[in-house]
Every structure is written in C-alpha cells, then in structure tokens.
Amino acid sequence: MIAEIAPADGPAGIRVIPLGPEHADQVLTIYQLGIDGGQATFETTAPGWEEFDAAKLPGHRHVALDADGRVVGWSAAVPVSDRCAYAGVVEHSVYVHPDAQGRGVGLALLRxxxxxxxxxxxxxxxxxxxxxxxxxxxxxxxxxxxxxxxxMRIGRHHGVWRDVVLVERRSPVVS
Known part of the structure; x- marks a missing residue:
C-alpha cells in the first residue's frame, strides 16, 4: 500500500504520494514542459528515467496525483555534496504541470x-x-x-547569461 503524504490542508482532489517508476513517463513529461517554458532550469532536455532515478534521493521523491490518478507535479532532492559536513543539506526541484499551476500543488509537494x-x-x-x-x-x-x-551571470541558457536566486529552508526541528 502506498501511503498518502499530503497534508490535510492540501488542494482539493490532490494526493501526494511517493514517486515511483510507474510515474516515470508523466514525471519526465512534466519536467520537459518546465524545461520548454524557459524559466525553470539550465537543462535543455529531460534525462531518461534511469538517469533521473539514479540521481534523486530515495525517500524524498514525491508526485501529486489528481482525482483521476494523473501526475500533476513532482518534487525530488539530491545531495549537495558527498562531504560528511553536508550530509544534512539537499538541493531540490519542484515541477507542476502547466494545467495544474496556481492550485496549491507546488505547496503540497514542498510540504x-x-x-x-x-x-x-x-x-x-x-x-x-x-x-x-x-x-x-x-x-x-x-x-x-x-x-x-x-x-549573477552564473551560467548561459540558450546563449544568454542568467542569474540564479539562491533560496533555502533551514529546519526548525532538525539540529
């Protein structure tokens, strides 16, 4: 049985569950849609499932499903370093299908x-x-x-220098 992990105050009709291989095609499609939008990542194409799966930390990969069981968003994390001092630091991604944006899906995934x-x-x-x-x-x-x-100007994206805003959330309960 897959445990639902969405908070009770999440968007109506949306369930957040662990991301598994059965979600691969829909997750990678949503990733590519985000890439195609031009404002989500320096990447230009979504990886294949094996590469995606190998890079993401197990236990920190989630999908949001609509009432029909379709994936409408995903979140995942990767370690920032293999140095033991950074064992408690991850970098994350969150992507929501364009048709589901503005409905609280991203917030449910981040929670x-x-x-x-x-x-x-x-x-x-x-x-x-x-x-x-x-x-x-x-x-x-x-x-x-x-x-x-x-x-500032950290990397080129389609030949244009782009800035990146760094955001972080420090846990108030993990010390």
Whole structure:
C-alpha cells in the first residue's frame, strides 16, 4: 500500500504520494514542459528515467496525483555534496504541470518534501531559481524558504547569461 503524504490542508482532489517508476513517463513529461517554458532550469532536455532515478534521493521523491490518478507535479532532492559536513543539506526541484499551476500543488509537494527530509534528519533544503520565475519564488516564500542571495551571470541558457536566486529552508526541528 502506498501511503498518502499530503497534508490535510492540501488542494482539493490532490494526493501526494511517493514517486515511483510507474510515474516515470508523466514525471519526465512534466519536467520537459518546465524545461520548454524557459524559466525553470539550465537543462535543455529531460534525462531518461534511469538517469533521473539514479540521481534523486530515495525517500524524498514525491508526485501529486489528481482525482483521476494523473501526475500533476513532482518534487525530488539530491545531495549537495558527498562531504560528511553536508550530509544534512539537499538541493531540490519542484515541477507542476502547466494545467495544474496556481492550485496549491507546488505547496503540497514542498510540504511533503519538508516532512520527508526532516524525518530523515536533513536540516537544509536549498535551490536556485531564475529571478524571472516569480511564481516559484513566491511559492518558496510561502513554504518557509528565504532568499540568501543572487548568483549573477552564473551560467548561459540558450546563449544568454542568467542569474540564479539562491533560496533555502533551514529546519526548525532538525539540529
């Protein structure tokens, strides 16, 4: 049995459960839609499932399902370093299908990620967000993340230098 991990105050008709291989095609489609939008990542194509699966931490991968069981969003985390001093720090991604944006799906996914990481003793969740992605920045503020700075012209995206806003959430319960 798959345990539902969405908080009771999540969006109506949306369940958040662990991401598994049965969700691969829908997750990678949503990832590619985010990539195609041009404001989510420096990536230009979604990886294959084997590469995606190998990179993401087990236990910190979630999907949001609509009432019909379709994946409408996902979140996942990766370690920021293999150095033991950073064992409690992860970098995360959260992607919501364009048709499901603005309905609380992203917040439900972030809450599930926060719950799973805190249960595992992870004390910091971080990410880099393009400053033009104002919806993602607002979502992260609602989920308790803070802006820690901006990396100016950190990388080229389709030949254009892009800035990245660094956000983090430090757990108040993991010390």
């Amino acid at each position: 599930a990620l926060i719950a799973s990481t805190e249960a595992a003793g992870i004390w910091t969740i971080q990410s880099g967000i393009f400053p033009e992605n104002t919806a993602s920045l607002a979502l992260h503020r609602r989920a308790g993340f803070r802006v820690i700075g901006t990396r």
